[in-house]
Amino acid sequence: xxxxxxxxxxxxxxxxxxxxxxxxxxxxxxxxxxxxxxxxxxxxxxxxxxxxxxxxxxxxxxxxxxxxxxxxxxxxxxxxxxxxxxxxxxxxxxxxxxxxxxxxxxxxxxxxxxxxxxxxxxxxxxxxxxxxxxxxxxxxxxxxxxxxxxxxxxxxxxxxxxxxxxxxxxxxxxxxxxxxxxxxxxxxxxxxxxxxxxxxxxxxxxxxxxxxxxxxxxxxxxxxxxxxxxxxxxxxxxxxxxxxxxxxxxxxxxxxxxxxxxxxxxxxxxxxxxxxxxxxxxxxxxxxxxxxxxxxxxxxxxxxxxxxxxxxxxxxxxxxxxxxxxxxxxxxxxxxxxxxxxxxxxxxxxxxxxxxxxxxxxxxxxxxxxxxxxxxxxxxxxxxxxxxxxxxxxxxxxxxxxxxxxxxxxxxxxxxxxxxxxxxxxxx
Numbered sequence: 357x358x359x360x361x362x363x364x365x366x367x368x369x370x371x372x373x374x375x376x377x378x379x380x381x382x383x384x385x386x387x388x389x390x391x392x393x394x395x396x397x398x399x400x401x402x403x404x405x406x407x408x409x410x411x412x413x414x415x416x417x418x419x420x421x422x423x424x425x426x427x428x429x430x431x432x433x434x435x436x437x438x439x440x441x442x443x444x445x446x447x448x449x450x451x452x453x454x455x456x457x458x459x460x461x462x463x464x465x466x467x468x469x470x471x472x473x474x475x476x477x478x479x480x481x482x483x484x485x486x487x488x489x490x491x492x493x494x495x496x497x498x499x500x501x502x503x504x505x506x507x508x509x510x511x512x513x514x515x516x517x518x519x520x521x522x523x524x525x526x527x528x529x530x531x532x533x534x535x536x537x538x539x540x541x542x543x544x545x546x547x548x549x550x551x552x553x554x555x556x557x558x559x560x561x562x563x564x565x566x567x568x569x570x571x572x573x574x575x576x577x578x579x580x581x582x583x584x585x586x587x588x589x590x591x592x593x594x595x596x597x598x599x600x601x602x603x604x605x606x607x608x609x610x611x612x613x614x615x616x617x618x619x620x621x622x623x624x625x626x627x628x629x630x631x632x633x634x635x636x637x638x639x640x641x642x643x644x645x646x647x648x649x650x651x652x653x654x655x656x657x658x659x660x661x662x663x664x665x666x667x668x669x670x671x672x673x674x675x676x677x678x679x680x681x682x683x684x685x686x687x688x689x690x691x692x693x694x695x696x697x698x699x700x701x702x703x704x705x706x707x708x709x710x711x712x713x714x715x716x717x718x719x720x721x722x723x724x725x726x727x728x729x730x731x732x733x734x735x736x737x738x739x740x741x742x743x744x745x746x747x748x749x750x751x752x753x754x755x756x757x758x759x760x761x762x763x764x765x766x767x768x769x770x771x772x773x774x775x776x777x778x779x780x781x782x783x784x
Contacts, residue, residue: 362496365402367487431484436484447739457476498525511757543581581736582723590668635769650681710735711734721770
């Protein structure tokens with residue numbers, strides 16, 4: 357290997373759980389999975405230079421806990437020597453995938469499935485071994501596009517901020533054929549509702565299926581961006597698999613457009629580093645006040661229903677009731693705790709810097725990171741390595757949205773994350 361030379365490979369494996377596994381993502385869901393509509397996958401992109409190697413692992417999962425991430429990093433490092441700080445896990449946050457990979461969402465119990473986790477650790481270590489055997493000379497290129505018609509601000513669909521940007525990393529072999537494509541776009545993959553009991557990767561999976569019809573030898577990795585206050589709630593026409601396919605085609609179309617304009621070249625540095633952080637827990641109102649807020653919001657919701665308010669207004673009011681109910685539970689569960697321990701990560705893939713955030717950042721936070729970053733191509737990766745809840749911005753706390761009510765953090769959490777993320781980018 358000569359100085360400045362890059363090698364790359366990518367492996368995609370099937371991670372579909374057994375039918376009968378519980379599904380994660382909706383508290384209102386009743387019952388376990390009853391079948392498989394489309395398979396779930398994990399993709400491991402391995403990049404190696406003379407100095408180091410890094411691995412990006414995208415997963416068709418709601419999220420993962422930090423304990424699971426540490427197990428995967430240990431296994432991959434042992435298998436092929438990738439430094440632990442250079443391994444980033446990026447769940448897509450689908451709501452029709454298996455439960456069992458998140459140990460605990462702060463203050464709220466999750467069902468940990470030790471058996472599924474152990475199998476997945478072995479699968480991902482095996483994928484890393486396979487990827488090492490497939491390494492070949494490669495070039496990288498980055499491009500940007502705009503995705504319209506999938507996500508919209510779910511608290512203020514008419515005037516709320518949006519990040520419609522698609523950031524795309526193209527990894528080519530030396531003959532100019534795409535080996536892998538990393539797509540970064542922010543939106544909750546929630547076309548399918550809680551009533552769905554079939555395993556599915558939602559619209560990110562549908563996008564991959566469409567793209568592979570055109571590029572069958574290319575592996576496409578989806579990473580989620582500014583998703584905390586963005587969903588398909590106000591853009592989906594229905595909650596069916598036909599609608600999943602339609603929205604997947606919208607994303608795939610923009611990916612194809614950007615792919616065609618990206619020029620690949622010899623890359624810059626590869627780098628990965630992790631910073632441990634303590635996120636301060638907010639002071640919750642007394643239990644009587646929290647319960648009073650819940651009762652007040654329940655009354656407002658009933659008034660909206662009685663007055664024949666629009667579906668959108670009723671939906672927003674319903675989520676605020678859900679948030680207030682979660683606030684009551686958080687008050688009880690987090691009594692006496694002052695902070696949540698987690699981590700942030702920066703992964704440098706040549707011209708692209710990924711900022712891994714361990715939860716659900718809002719649009720304003722991600723736009724702030726992108727605008728202030730000195731790296732021309734910067735993307736935020738939500739749900740990276742850990743899932744510790746919503747990171748609302750100050751506007752959402754003032755408005756008392758569902759996410760703000762159900763978040764355990766102080767109202768400056770967005771500024772805290774932005775400051776940490778920018779400082780880590782400067783180190784790169």
